[in-house]
Amino acid sequence: MLTTLAIENYRSLRRLVMPLRRLNVVTGANGTGKSSLYRALRLLADASRNGAVAALAREGGLPSTLWAGPENISKAVRRGEQPIQGTVRTKSVSLRMGFASDDYGYAMDLGLPRPPAGAFALDPEIKREVLWAGPFLRPASLLVERGNGGVRIRDGDGEWHDGGHQLQPFDSMLSEFADPERAPELLTLRERMRSWRFYDHLRTDADAPARQVQIGTRTTILGPEGADVAAALQTIREIGPRGALDEAIEQAFPRSKVEIRTDGGRFEVAFHQHGLLRPLTGAELSDGTLRYLLWVAALLTPRPPALLVLNEPETSLHPDLLPALANLVVTAAKDTQVIAVTHSRPFLAALQAGSEETGLDLQVLELIKEFGQTAIEGQRPLDEPPWKWPSR
Structure with a gap:
């Protein structure tokens, strides 16, 4: 089960470090970043199939998906004493995504291609990838890392070894370097991510x-x-x-x-x-009856995934059907981790009632906008789960 999700510089997700439990409900007003969070999760899943770069290119390339606000927002701006203005960039262009669980963590850092980029100037490059053991990234917990196209693997004695071949800047080590003998953890994580299931277009x-x-x-x-x-x-x-x-x-x-x-x-x-x-x-x-049958088929699956992500499942359903749908989601969460994105308060109330009745661990994460960037309501910097990005 994932315990932490971290996204940085993807659309309105300037920096989002989110704790996760068994059943997670992401809610908030229109425009607060719910869809961006859902799409960022899909990008992470695409990395396991070597499709993250292509998915970003389809969105217009890295420049179209990056955080569009200033690199830093001063205290004077936050107090309303100065208008928001562009600043001179001091850091490399970077879109970072990652997650952690009790056994493994993974992070990916994408940036602009090195000139000359040729005809594929909109294709971002994977600058850094790391896999570590446990919920926190530390030098001692690193298992596999990728930088400058090369992959290094740490053996059972803590010694680093060269992976043996260079990766193209658009290839993820998850899909291109899953060695069952030297890096079984990478293969385990890849298959786990490939089992993630997304439903948003039934x-x-x-x-x-x-x-x-x-x-x-x-x-x-x-x-x-x-x-x-x-x-x-x-x-x-x-x-x-x-x-x-x-x-x-x-x-x-x-x-x-x-x-x-x-x-x-x-x-x-x-x-x-x-x-x-x-x-x-x-x-x-x-439409409503058929949609409910579709959700029955999706949520009562005999083969539960490691993660099930639902985008506004209440769409087109009459309010009388929401308790039944909530019961399906709660039932599914007994066998798999669930993230449900919704703006329906009645559906949220039905999920809360169902989780209380079954004793399931439910977490509500309400997204808000602050100076154009998505934040979690009530989460202060010290409330975030511990998270550290790998350096380039």
């Missing part, structure tokens, strides 16, 4: 794949758009917790049930609703 529009009949196979992980929802629901029914699917439907839609019809390997949702003479197909379901 489609329910008229042309959504979830509304169509689909070829089905055993589906332990719902796809990012929910196209395989019928197969995922049937998989939960067959190998998931006994009765969990029917219970989730009953809580949201009393006296209703979901049937998965199959014909020649093609799967289709049939929703039996109390009072109707025939079941509704996926094409006939309302």
